[in-house]
Amino acid sequence: SLASTAAIDEFLGCLSADIPSRLIQTPATPSSYSALLLSTARNLRYILPDTSKPLGIIAATEHAHVQTTVRCGRRHGVRVRVRSGGHDYEGLSYASVHLHKHNEPFAVLDLATLRAIHVDPARAEAWVESGATLGELYYAVGAASRSLGFPAGSCPTVGIGGHLSGGGFGSLARKYGLSADNVLDALVVDADGRLMNRSSMGEDLFWAIRGGGGESFGVVLSWKVRLVPVPETVTVFSIVRSRNQSAIELITKWQEMAPVSPQELYLRVLVLNQQANFQALFLGRCGDLRRLMQDRFPELGMTEQNCREVSWVQSTVFFGFSATSIPLVQLLNRSSNPRYYLKVKSDHVQEPIPRDVWESIWTAWLEKPEAALLMLDPYGGLMSSISPSETPFPHRQGNLYQLQYYSFWYENGTAVAEKRMSWVRGLHKEMEPYVSKNPRAVYVNYRDLDLGTNELDGDVTSYEKARVSWGDKYFKGNFKRLAAVKTMVDPHDFFRNEQSIPPLPAAK
Numbered sequence: 351s352l353a354s355t356a357a358i359d360e361f362l363g364c365l366s367a368d369i370p371s372r373l374i375q376t377p378a379t380p381s382s383y384s385a386l387l388l389s390t391a392r393n394l395r396y397i398l399p400d401t402s403k404p405l406g407i408i409a410a411t412e413h414a415h416v417q418t419t420v421r422c423g424r425r426h427g428v429r430v431r432v433r434s435g436g437h438d439y440e441g442l443s444y445a446s447v448h449l450h451k452h453n454e455p456f457a458v459l460d461l462a463t464l465r466a467i468h469v470d471p472a473r474a475e476a477w478v479e480s481g482a483t484l485g486e487l488y489y490a491v492g493a494a495s496r497s498l499g500f501p502a503g504s505c506p507t508v509g510i511g512g513h514l515s516g517g518g519f520g521s522l523a524r525k526y527g528l529s530a531d532n533v534l535d536a537l538v539v540d541a542d543g544r545l546m547n548r549s550s551m552g553e554d555l556f557w558a559i560r561g562g563g564g565e566s567f568g569v570v571l572s573w574k575v576r577l578v579p580v581p582e583t584v585t586v587f588s589i590v591r592s593r594n595q596s597a598i599e600l601i602t603k604w605q606e607m608a609p610v611s612p613q614e615l616y617l618r619v620l621v622l623n624q625q626a627n628f629q630a631l632f633l634g635r636c637g638d639l640r641r642l643m644q645d646r647f648p649e650l651g652m653t654e655q656n657c658r659e660v661s662w663v664q665s666t667v668f669f670g671f672s673a674t675s676i677p678l679v680q681l682l683n684r685s686s687n688p689r690y691y692l693k694v695k696s697d698h699v700q701e702p703i704p705r706d707v708w709e710s711i712w713t714a715w716l717e718k719p720e721a722a723l724l725m726l727d728p729y730g731g732l733m734s735s736i737s738p739s740e741t742p743f744p745h746r747q748g749n750l751y752q753l754q755y756y757s758f759w760y761e762n763g764t765a766v767a768e769k770r771m772s773w774v775r776g777l778h779k780e781m782e783p784y785v786s787k788n789p790r791a792v793y794v795n796y797r798d799l800d801l802g803t804n805e806l807d808g809d810v811t812s813y814e815k816a817r818v819s820w821g822d823k824y825f826k827g828n829f830k831r832l833a834a835v836k837t838m839v840d841p842h843d844f845f846r847n848e849q850s851i852p853p854l855p856a857a858k
């Protein structure tokens with residue numbers, strides 16, 4: 351149902367009873383409103399003038415502000431979008447293509463200030479609030495201990511809140527799984543504004559928030575995570591090969607070796623500007639890595655000169671900025687990465703793609719000026735031994751690697767955007783025969799609205815439409831259980847967006 355102007359005023363009035371007015375920005379004060387809106391909006395495609403904007407942004411500084419916002423939103427029919435790091439590929443934490451369609455106003459609940467981190471090195475645990483970034487967590491863990499790490503993604507400005515809600519894949523995944531596999535407890539505000547921890551929320555909701563995707567179940571304020579043992583010295587390398595340095599043969603071979611390597615080795619490939627960059631993290635010393643590479647992948651020609659022996663936290667700088675020489679404090683820079691226009695699609699590869707296919711992709715697609723960055727991220731190791739129903743993230747055994755078509759550009763204008771997006775969509779279409787099928791599976795943190803967006807069935811999101819368009823692809827056999835949890839915790843479907851989990855259809 352539509353919130354009228356009167357309802358919006360009532361909503362804002364309701365907030366102001368508990369939340370200081372300096373923490374609430376509305377378009378009535380354009381400069382502070384847009385500074386806050388843009389503060390972490392990462393994808394320029396979703397801050398164009400014709401994007402629907404929030405009617406207000408609440409910069410919560412206390413847990414009670416979150417509870418108040420949810421309660422006021424419920425009472426006055428204003429939907430709330432939660433934002434932690436703002437890195438959603440489709441801008442779902444701060445923009446809406448869909449609510450716009452239904453002309454539904456929404457507010458943004460910004461958690462960036464709620465970013466406390468408490469590391470307990472003796473217990474190898476930490477509590478981290480959702481507004482913290484991955485870089486801030488890495489820095490805090492590194493400052494507390496040289497022999498502890500945390501498995502999560504490579505970009506330091508990604509927010510904890512969205513990342514852990516959707517899974518969290520990175521350089522320690524083959525050894526320790528996803529971030530979500532290492533969550534021990536959480537504090538959540540539900541659709542009634544109640545604050546709950548693991549024991550009060552129960553195991554079903556606790557299961558759903560560890561990979562079921564952001565927004566659908568409530569607002570996660572804080573996470574208790576398990577820190578994992580890492581050697582005091584680890585090794586990284588980056589080896590770049592062009593086509594006439596056998597890049598295509600090396601990628602072909604990589605597919606057979608990286609997913610079955612020892613768990614201590616994470617070797618990914620980035621293909622950009624017609625060069626393949628092989629980047630490694632090895633949980634051990636250079637000499638052992640060189641022997642391993644000599645044994646498993648001699649064609650790459652890795653030598654001890656390629657090695658950098660560093661602490662684990664310094665390795666996160668290497669993956670974040672593609673250089674080890676950058677000082678650790680850069681991990682704390684919340685705006686360290688430039689913003690760009692972004693469109694990403696992704697796949698799971700289950701059989702090695704033949705060399706001649708790579709040849710023709712390289713010639714027909716990668717040599718075009720509008721080519722995207724391709725990212726090949728290996729699975730295997732522990733990822734293969736975790737059951738697909740252990741968490742909502744179902745992409746476990748049987749997957750060799752993730753393939754991302756990651757297009758980013760800086761130039762404004764629809765012509766450029768269309769060229770870039772049709773490149774991504776075109777290659778994605780062409781890859782269909784070589785990637786996972788029935789469903790063509792996608793990782794929910796690589797949000798892609800091309801898969802389809804929700805429709806309403808009465809007052810709530812249609813289960814069937816969601817299942818067919820994106821539900822099976824993100825969650826396979828776990829989708830129905832996610833919908834059952836949704837029915838239990840948010841039957842009125844307050845927390846929703848273009849691809850939020852629907853409640854189960856009411857029995858007819």
Ligand code: FDA
Pocket residue numbers: 392431432433434435436437438439441442443461480502503504505507508509510511512513515516517518519520563564565566568569570571795796847
């Ligand atoms: P954002 O704040 O945009 O939230 C994402 C979604 O979660 C939104 O729907 C939002 O409403 C919801 N949400 C946010 N906070 C919430 C909370 N506290 N409670 C409930 N719902 C909440 N992924 C990966 O696995 N490995 C990687 O290496 C990378 N690298 C990477 C690099 C770059 C440059 C980008 C832009 C993205 C990635 N990602 C990634 C994807 C990333 O994991 C994904 O976009 C996360 O959802 C981002 O989390 P944020 O909190 O930053 O996003």
